[in-house]
Structure formats: structure tokens, C-alpha cells
Amino acid sequence: MKSTFAAVAAxxxxxxxxxxxESASRAELSSFDATVLTGEKVTEAQLLGxxxxxxxxxxxxxxxxxxxxxxxxxxxxxxxxxxxxxVIAVDLPFFMSESDALGRAKEKxxxxxxxMTWLTAESTIERAFNVPDSSEQAFVFVLGSNxxxxxxxxxxxxxxxxxxxxxxAQKLTNN
Numbered sequence: 001m002k003s004t005f006a007a008v009a010a011x012x013x014x015x016x017x018x019x020x021x022e023s024a025s026r027a028e029l030s031s032f033d034a035t036v037l038t039g040e041k042v043t044e045a046q047l048l049g050x051x052x053x054x055x056x057x058x059x060x061x062x063x064x065x066x067x068x069x070x071x072x073x074x075x076x077x078x079x080x081x082x083x084x085x086x087v088i089a090v091d092l093p094f095f096m097s098e099s100d101a102l103g104r105a106k107e108k109x110x111x112x113x114x115x116m117t118w119l120t121a122e123s124t125i126e127r128a129f130n131v132p133d134s135s136e137q138a139f140v141f142v143l144g145s146n147x148x149x150x151x152x153x154x155x156x157x158x159x160x161x162x163x164x165x166x167x168x169a170q171k172l173t174n175n
Contacts, residue, residue: 032128034087035098037106037114044128047147051172052083053165056139058131059089065138065156072157076166081173087118089125091134142168 033043047054053073057066066086077084092101098121105119126132129149131139142151142165151168153161 032120032124034118034120034125035102037102037109037117037119039102042118044147047143049145050083051081051145051150051169052085052141052143053077053169054129054141054143055084055086056125056129056131056141057086057088058126058133058135058137058139061134061136062138069138069140069157072162073165076162077169078173082169085116085118087120087125089120089131092121140165142172144172 031044033041036042055066055069057063070086073084088105090101092098098119101121102119105117106114109117126135129139129141129152131154135154137154139152139154140157140161141149144150150172151164153164155161
């Protein structure tokens with residue numbers, strides 16, 4: 001489990017080369033699309049069926065906070081009960097295709113973690129979760145099995161923010 005979180009954090013740091021907690025109302029999941037590093041297309045439908053912790057990395061500047069979040073959650077969330085996914089949100093330059101970006105990411109991220117790392121372009125994930133484009137903060141969401149946002153925090157992982165994410169995730173697995 002430790003290696004899963006560490007790899008997700010390392011993946012963000014390698015790809016990017018590198019506030020206060022926000023409570024979320026139980027809003028419904030908006031539509032988005034992304035590409036898993038394995039090449040599979042995913043949509044909001046893949047967030048349904050099991051609780052999930054979703055770490056959104058909206059910019060290169062947010063990559064360090066993503067690594068901190070992965071370390072803070074290590075050993076505190078059981079990936080057998082709660083899926084953990086990292087979404088790298090990139091605004092591609094006009095001359096770079098999504099395929100090129102996937103290729104670059106796959107070169108830097110170990111293959112065993114490709115299925116846990118999603119790449120999205122054109123801010124679809126940011127729109128879906130109301131994350132400011134190119135934010136310098138990482139955003140962490142706990143999603144219920146129906147895709148509803150149960151908790152949302154942004155910024156560095158303080159003890160209260162980590163506690164909110166972990167306790168919300170644990171409550172979802174105790175039902």
C-alpha cells in the first residue's frame with residue numbers, strides 16, 4: 001500500500017519535474033473525460049461503484065503538494081476498499097497532442113502505476129470538480145460510490161485536512 005501512494009506521488013513529481021480546507025456539499029458528479037496511462041479512455045462513470053480518493057494535480061506547481069498528500073495518506077486508507085487515483089490535469093500547447101503527452105508521462109511513470117494515473121487535457125477535470133485552472137494547489141476529493149463529493153480539501157496536507165479525508169473515507173467503508 002505504501003508503494004502505491006508513493007508511486008502516484010512520484011509519478012506526478014516526475015511528470016511535472018517540478019490554503020484552507022474546503023468542505024464540500026454532497027454535490028453530484030459532473031461529466032469529464034481522461035485517459036489512463038494504459039491508453040484506456042475513462043469518464044465520470046469510472047468513479048462509480050466504489051468509494052474513491054481522487055487527487056487532482058492541476059499544475060506543475062501543485063505536484064509537490066500531491067506528493068505530500070500521497071505521503072500523508074500512506075497507510076491510512078486501504079486501497080482494497082477505497083480506490084485512489086491521481087489525475088494530472090494539463091493544458092497542452094497547441095503543438096502537442098494528447099498522445100504525445102501520454103508518451104512523455106509513460107516514459108517517466110513506472111508501468112505498474114499506469115492504471116492508477118489519469119491524464120486529462122483542456123481542463124475537463126477542473127470544470128467537473130470546480131478546480132481553478134492551473135491552480136498552484138493540489139485538490140483532494142473523497143467520492144462516494146455514486147460519485148458524490150463527500151469531502152474536498154485543497155492545499156498542503158495539514159492534520160485537520162488529512163483527518164477530514166481519512167475519516168470521510170473510513171465512514172464510507174463502514175456502511
